[in-house]
Amino acid sequence: MSDAQSQTALSALRIDRSAAPLKRQRRLRWLIPAALLLAVLVAVAAAVARRTPTVRVAEVREPLPGEQQTELSASGYVDSRRRSVIAPLIAGQLVEVTVEEGEPVRQGQVMARLDDRDARVVLDRAEAEVRAAGARLGAAQAQALNAERTTERTRNLARQGAVSRAQLLDVETAGRATLESLNLAKAQLAIARRAREAARLQLAHTVVRAPFDGTVSKKLANEGAVLAPAALTGTNLGGIVELVDLHALEVEAEVSEEQLSRIHTGQPTLIFLDALPERAFPGQVATVRPAIDRSKATATVLVRFQSVPQGALPDMGAKVSFLRQPLPPGELDAHGQPPRVPASAVVHDGKGDAVWVVKDARLTRQPVRVGGRVGDEVSLTQGPRAGTQVVVAPDPKRLRDGRRVKVETGGG
Template sequence: MTDAQTQTALNALRIDRSAAPLKRRRRLRWLIPAALLFAVLVLLGVSVARRALTVRVAEVREPLPGEQQTELSASGYVDSRRRSVIAPMIAGQLVEVAVEEGEPVEQGQVIARLDDRDARVVLDRVEAEVRAAEARLAASRAQGFNAERTTERTRTLARQGAVSRAQLLDVETAGRAALEALNLARAQLVVARRVLEGARLQLSHTVVRAPFDGTVARKLADEGAVLAPAALSGTNLGGIVELVDLTALEVEAEVSEEQLSRIHADQPALIFLDAFPKRAFAGRAALEALNLARAQLVVARRVLEGARLQLSHTVVRAPFDGT
């Protein structure tokens, strides 16, 4: 082998150092975006890991009785057929309220008392007037008895000629006047006794009693309030408490007119109360008159059988059976 061939072979085996920087630059060009992408993925993974997981919980229960065959479902409120704002029959200042909200009361139980000082003064004066009328009546009776005896004696003397006719007439006139005075005293005593009854009645009105068995739903006034004689419609003027009868509960549900044909009177209904979600109360529908202001009908006013609640205006659902 000649020297020229040997040199050519050696040059072929020599490493070209000029191509190395170009390969490095190509390698770095792909490595930097890959590193950035990896960093972004790591940040996303950390942020997802820190977030709270959202879990949806669904309640699974068996259908309540009557829900399988429901003709119509309506919402409404529980109310009482007997509801009254208790107010005094006379004006006065409230000095005592003997009940609290939610407290059951019996018929005739004292609910409140008004200041009775003026009523007692009037009663004492009228009692004195009655005693005076009784005394006047007693005096008139004595005068009448005396006038009657004088008239009989004068008539006897007149028949004997002992007294003149004019004297007899004067005595008889005095007798008739005594009789009229006796009648007047009797009438005055009757009037005085009637006034006494009125004074006693006014005194009794200072004590406010429950007109029926029920529960105090609202307390409308406290001690010191000056009350009007009676409650006005739509206001609490003069009212002390609101009393409801929780043994006569009913449901008032609203049903649109297009659904009304699906309900008839005495149709069975199940009533579910928000306060007692696991209990079903039996009831029956009772249709009422059309309310033109809202173009809806009020349905299902009926006593809840076996339901004794402690609150009124409870939200209810009332499914109506298809039977």
């Protein structure tokens, strides 16, 4: 074998190493995206694990009186059957307000005075007109009496033939004219007296009095204000004070029209005032206003207190429970009964019954002892106190002691 042939054979036996870098480049081209994808997945999993879960909560609550007898509930506001804006009957400038807000007043008590100078001038003039009309009437009466006597004498003379028939007719005509003047004077005196009465009434209207016993709830005007009873513009429509009878309070509750068939006059109720949440006040349905609010599809039901509670005021928020039958006095107080939570808030696991309490945005598992079930709720003979927030329908896989959570807005 020649040297050239030997070189050719050796060349054929050599390994071609130029293909190896190409394969490595191809492997790296797939490994780098895969590694990046894996890193992203790991980061996402870590973020999901660290994400703060959102929970829906409800408050542990004390039971309300009469819950078992409640037919339906409605919200409303306290109002008074006698509530008026006191305004003058005439226009004028306010010179004195004699009452203040919160002050009790009696019927007929002076509450304000208007400037009465014009009214007094009108009354003085009316008094003068009455005096003048009285004087004219006196003169007319004297003339009528004299005419009557003259007529009688003339008639006697006419019967004797001492005066002619024409003279008698003239005297009788003059007598009738005098009588008409007397009647006119009487009418003028009556008109003058009526004008005097009107002037006196106008003067009396400058003094504003309380139309009923009540309490001044608002002061609407101060001295110097010019008031007009029928004013249609401006911030003051003629009112001086608002007067409310606090002994005639009632609740105006709004009830949807489809529920009206469940309400009747005289039906027993329980009234809960937002300002006095610890108490329930018995009442009854007074009437249902015969009108429907189109925009809300509701009717107003007037509910009266059996005894108006001390501290109740107009415009207080109220809730009304319409009962199937009256409650005995001993059942008006629900204190001492075990608190309640939604049944879905209680978890049952190997450790026993418990609820997840939310405090300062962190979870705490608290054991409970469950009593009876009432509708969608259960009573707790042992557990958190009323007002505590607990998780509704908790997910055991996502919750643990000490974990931070977010409370769902409007939850519970």
